[in-house]
Amino acid sequence: MVKYVLKRLFWALVTVLLILFILFLLLEFMPGSPFNEEKLTVDQIRILKEHYGLDKPFFEKFWIFLVNATKGDFGISYNLQKNMKVSQIVMPRLWVSVRLGLQAIGLGSVMGVILGVISGSNQNNWKDSVATIMAVVGVSIPSFVFALTLSFLLGYKIPIFSMIYQANHPFASTILPTISLSLFTMAQVTRFLRTELVEVMDSEYIRLATVKGLSRIKILFKHGFRNALISVVTIFGPLVVNVLTGSLVIEKIFSIPGIGGLLVLAIQSSDYNIIVMVTFIYSVLYIAVNLLVDVLYGVIDPRIRVSKGA
Amino acid sequence: MSEKNYYLPPQRILEVHNLTLSFQLYNGVNHVIRDVSFHLDKGETLAIVGESGSGKSVTTKAILGLIDENGRIERGEILFRVSDDEVLDLTKCDLDTFQKKIRGSKIAIIFQDPMTALNPTMPVGKQIMEGMLEHGKVKSKAEAKRRSLALLEEVGIDQPNKRFKQYPHQLSGGMRQRVVIAIALACEPDLLIADEPTTALDVTIQAQILDLIKDIQKRLNISIIFITHDLGVVANMADRVAVMYAGKIVEEGLADEVFYAPVHPYTWGLLSSLPSIKGTDRHIYSIPGSPPNLIFPPQGDAFAYRSEYALVADFESDPPMFEVSKTHKAATWLLDKRAPKLKMPHLLKERIEAMKKEHGSHE
Ligand SMILES: Nc1ncnc2c1ncn2[C@@H]1O[C@H](COP(=O)(O)OP(=O)(O)O)[C@@H](O)[C@H]1O
Ligand SMILES: [Mg+2]
Numbered sequence: 001m002v003k004y005v006l007k008r009l010f011w012a013l014v015t016v017l018l019i020l021f022i023l024f025l026l027l028e029f030m031p032g033s034p035f036n037e038e039k040l041t042v043d044q045i046r047i048l049k050e051h052y053g054l055d056k057p058f059f060e061k062f063w064i065f066l067v068n069a070t071k072g073d074f075g076i077s078y079n080l081q082k083n084m085k086v087s088q089i090v091m092p093r094l095w096v097s098v099r100l101g102l103q104a105i106g107l108g109s110v111m112g113v114i115l116g117v118i119s120g121s122n123q124n125n126w127k128d129s130v131a132t133i134m135a136v137v138g139v140s141i142p143s144f145v146f147a148l149t150l151s152f153l154l155g156y157k158i159p160i161f162s163m164i165y166q167a168n169h170p171f172a173s174t175i176l177p178t179i180s181l182s183l184f185t186m187a188q189v190t191r192f193l194r195t196e197l198v199e200v201m202d203s204e205y206i207r208l209a210t211v212k213g214l215s216r217i218k219i220l221f222k223h224g225f226r227n228a229l230i231s232v233v234t235i236f237g238p239l240v241v242n243v244l245t246g247s248l249v250i251e252k253i254f255s256i257p258g259i260g261g262l263l264v265l266a267i268q269s270s271d272y273n274i275i276v277m278v279t280f281i282y283s284v285l286y287i288a289v290n291l292l293v294d295v296l297y298g299v300i301d302p303r304i305r306v307s308k309g310a
Numbered sequence: 311m312s313e314k315n316y317y318l319p320p321q322r323i324l325e326v327h328n329l330t331l332s333f334q335l336y337n338g339v340n341h342v343i344r345d346v347s348f349h350l351d352k353g354e355t356l357a358i359v360g361e362s363g364s365g366k367s368v369t370t371k372a373i374l375g376l377i378d379e380n381g382r383i384e385r386g387e388i389l390f391r392v393s394d395d396e397v398l399d400l401t402k403c404d405l406d407t408f409q410k411k412i413r414g415s416k417i418a419i420i421f422q423d424p425m426t427a428l429n430p431t432m433p434v435g436k437q438i439m440e441g442m443l444e445h446g447k448v449k450s451k452a453e454a455k456r457r458s459l460a461l462l463e464e465v466g467i468d469q470p471n472k473r474f475k476q477y478p479h480q481l482s483g484g485m486r487q488r489v490v491i492a493i494a495l496a497c498e499p500d501l502l503i504a505d506e507p508t509t510a511l512d513v514t515i516q517a518q519i520l521d522l523i524k525d526i527q528k529r530l531n532i533s534i535i536f537i538t539h540d541l542g543v544v545a546n547m548a549d550r551v552a553v554m555y556a557g558k559i560v561e562e563g564l565a566d567e568v569f570y571a572p573v574h575p576y577t578w579g580l581l582s583s584l585p586s587i588k589g590t591d592r593h594i595y596s597i598p599g600s601p602p603n604l605i606f607p608p609q610g611d612a613f614a615y616r617s618e619y620a621l622v623a624d625f626e627s628d629p630p631m632f633e634v635s636k637t638h639k640a641a642t643w644l645l646d647k648r649a650p651k652l653k654m655p656h657l658l659k660e661r662i663e664a665m666k667k668e669h670g671s672h673e
Contacts, residue, residue, distance in 0.1 A: 204426040211374055212441040212493065213414030216405075222440075223429050230431075302431055302477040 001305050004298055012291045017066075019283045023276050024065050028058070030272055074277035079269040086273045090259060094281060096165075097251070097258030100174055101243050104181035108239070111182065112189025119190060120197025120228070121220055131190055138187025143246040147180035147253045165256040177254045181246050185239050192235055196228035203227075230301050233293055240289040244282055316389050316397040323500055323533050324350040324373070329386035329401075331372055338605040342368050344557040346386075350501070355527055355534040357544035357565070359580065360554035363601055366537045369554075370503045373400060373535075374417060375408045391500070392416060415445040418494035419503040423510045424486035428478035434489045435474030438462070441496045461492040466522055484515035491522065495530070502526075505537045520547065542584050545569060545669070550637070553577050556601050556612035562631075563638030570662055572654065574640040575617040582658050595657075611642060619644065619652055 040048070049055045053064060068074070074086040081089055119131035155163035155176060162173040200206065201224050209223045247260040255261075259278050266274035298305045318325055331343035343365050350356050358366050371377055373388055388400040392411060403412065421427045429437060438458040439451070448454040455474075462470035465488040478486055487507065494502055504523060508516035524547060527534055538544055544551060544565070551568040553561040553576060561574040572578055579597040599616040602608050608615060614624035623629070623643040632645035644652050653659070 204421060204423065205429040207376070208421065208427050208490070208493070209429065209440075210409075211376070211413045211419050212444065213409050213412070213497075214440065214444050215409060218440075218444070223432070226431050227429070300431065302433075303479050 001298060004305070005295055008291055008294045012287050015287050016284060019280065019287075020066060020069055021062065023280060024062050027065075027272060027276060028061075069280070074280070075273040077271055077274055079271045080265060080274060086277050089274065090262065090277050090281070093257050093259045093262050096170070096256060097247060097260060099170065100177060100181065100251075100256060100258060101240075101247060103174065103178040104243050104247075105185055105240065106182075107178055108182035108185025109189055111186040113193060115186065115190040116193025116197065116232075117220070117225065120194040121201070121224075123198060128194075131194070135187040135190040135194075138183040139191065141183075143180045143184055144249045144253060146183055147177065147250050150176045150180055151253065163254065165254055167257075174254070174256065177250045177256060181243055181250050184242050184246065188235055188239060189232060192232045193228055196231050197224055200224050200228045226300065230297065233296050233300060236293050237286070237290045241286060244285065315395075316387075316399055318389055318391050318397050320394075321351050322349060323352050323391045325387075325389045326369075326373075327387050327389070329369070329372060329388065330384045331368065331377070331386075332382060332384060333378065334380045334382070335605065341604045341607050342381075342557050343372070344604075344607070346554075346557070346559055348552050348559060348562065350533050350535065352500070352533055353531040354550065355536055355548045357536045357538060357548035357551045358554055358559075359538055359541050359544060359551060361580075361597075361601060362539050364554045365557040366539075366554055367505055370419065370505055370535060370537060373503065374413060374419060375400060375403060375405070390417070414441045414499070415447075415497045416499055417501045417503065418497070418499040419505060420487070420490050420494050420507045422506040424483055424490050425510065427490050428486055430478055433475050433477055434481065435459075435462075438489070438492050438496055441493065445497050447497050458492070458496070461495060462489075465489070465492045465495070466518075467492075483511055484518060487511060487515075487519055488522065491519075491526070495526065498530070499532070501533045501535070503535045503537070506539065507536075508543070509539070516543075523547070541569075541580050553580065556607070557604055558612065558641065560613065560642070561640040563634070563640075567635065567638040570666060571634075571638075573634055573638075573645060574613075574642045575619045575644070576613045577640075578619075578654050578658055579617075581661070582655065621649060623649075 046055070053061065056064070072087050072091075074090075076083050077086055077089055115131040115134060119128045119135075122128050150161075151163045154161050161176050162169070163176070164173065166173040201220075206219060206223055209219045214222075244260075247258060248264060249260075250256070251258045251260040252264065259281065262274065263278045265271075266278065325347075326349070327347050329343055329346045330341075333340040333342055346365075346369060348356065348358075358369065360366055368377070368381075372383065373390070377383070383401050386401065389397055390400050390412070391397050398407070398411075400408075400412070428434065435455065435458050438461060439454040442448045442454045442457060443451070448457060459470045459474060462473055467473050467485060467488050473481070473485070473489075478489075481489065491507075507523065508519050511519060520543060523534070523536070526532065527547075536544060536547060541551075548565045551563065551565050552559045553568065553574065555576045561568060561572065561577045568577060569581070572581060576597075579595075582595040583597060597616060602612050602615075610626050611617075611620070611624040611629050614620035617624070621643050623646070629641045629643045629646075631639045631641050633639050634645065643649055654662075
């Protein structure tokens, strides 16, 4: 198991390096330069470049970029908050976003598991139909439509929940965005779990568990659920991506000061360093989630755990 | 459910009366079990033999209340002795009764394919312990573990302590079937159903598993229903043999009667198609044709159209069970007083003589 995790970790690191390299390339070949004041003379530009190390060879520059990036230093902001360290702009917002994302994934998974189990173990009766309809709706309607509908109904018409983010009530004011963001996760988990559970409950080992005389609950949870979960775990990578991209819009709708909104602003004002850092964070999050999925996979499925070096 | 008590003779554990069962299909009703009756005494082994598709598995599933959703028991009863003074009709039991009183604790089953029968994400030891704990056969987990280890040893698994913690994929097919057998024996059931327990295994391992079941039979004095499509393997396992064809039992008797003095043309066919013990056959016989479609069951004896020995009567009406001896019965008009005296095929007769000698010399 340890060997398996270490191997995964190694490949995750390689991927992160690759991403940093690509981001660096993008920066290198981005049109324009930070010093495009017309008053600057050629000499002055040369001096500035020397000062900032921009005249160094390609790989040396990459090395410096790499070292700084690992320290969390992605340079300064050009436009949004001139000369402020990018990390100082990004980090406080990162936690707001991470929190929202976790809330959404958490809520979506819990609801999805509940609905999936209900639906998968009550095939083709009304409970199954209700859960299936919810899942279809959740998958087919984009989260911003939910967000707008919810904030209109429950924020404006019947003002139970806050329509915009309040820093002093980070939980209460993110209830609507959390729900909006979680629907897709909920729907996907429900769908996958249902399909898997139906298949698993039809397998020979469930029949064996049944003829042992176990109770229905034990058969469902001890034998059915765990096996069905294996394949559901694999969809968490894509689900996180969905929450990340969904948050770009959701943060805007509810005025949440997160990195999603920041990325949109940074793109609008060509603030390259911020774009690079936020992109980098998104990539790392995604890789981390996939790493976690691989590890979880090994924990749940002994066939992987045992064969890939115990 | 009405707690009506049924009567069975004291030595008897199971009686199936006129079981008739069909499946609803989109293109009609599949009459899969047609008026099947048989019985089983304590400590006895009954083999049910027949080509694949003849209804053997469905019969055993009916005993365990495992009929698919589209299936319906139209007629008949399955009387089972739960204890000295309680007999239940299993066709009338609800799910709860099955889980709490019957499955695992009184009747256990070994399925055909050990590769898919075990939960891939649960250590095998735990899968053995589960039933005992569920049915209160042990007082603690520690006791359950002790008993499971003993069971693993009994079914011939070496290093039980190591195997106990392993997952199914770490065991070979033969070992998995041994684990399935251990699971079946975990609660000391009164009736063990083995549904083609060796069909999915290699030949060498088949013999080992058969030996194990024989050994269990001797040691535990348990009643066994042994299902197989291969008459060859039941020769020295079964006390009695029931031959099943197209959802009916066509011949039934003591093992010796069915083997050495078969009377139904279908049994003749099955015996003739066995590869001979010495393998000196010039050609291997196989029964011509294939079993009938039971959505439209043929009139009369369903084997008649495949049989060289069919009488006109066989095509017209269902033959009843004729008694050959007190223990030996068969459903063919050949046994009717009015029928011409037909003998079994000459070749088969020779083979049976050879088999008798072979068998005798082993004793
Ligand atoms: N759920 C079902 N619906 C329709 N037909 C079924 C169903 N289950 C079994 N059958 C049919 O019942 C017949 C007997 O099957 P089975 O008892 O499994 O045969 P076997 O003697 O090989 O064990 C087969 O023709 C099979 O197709
Ligand atoms: Mg079968």
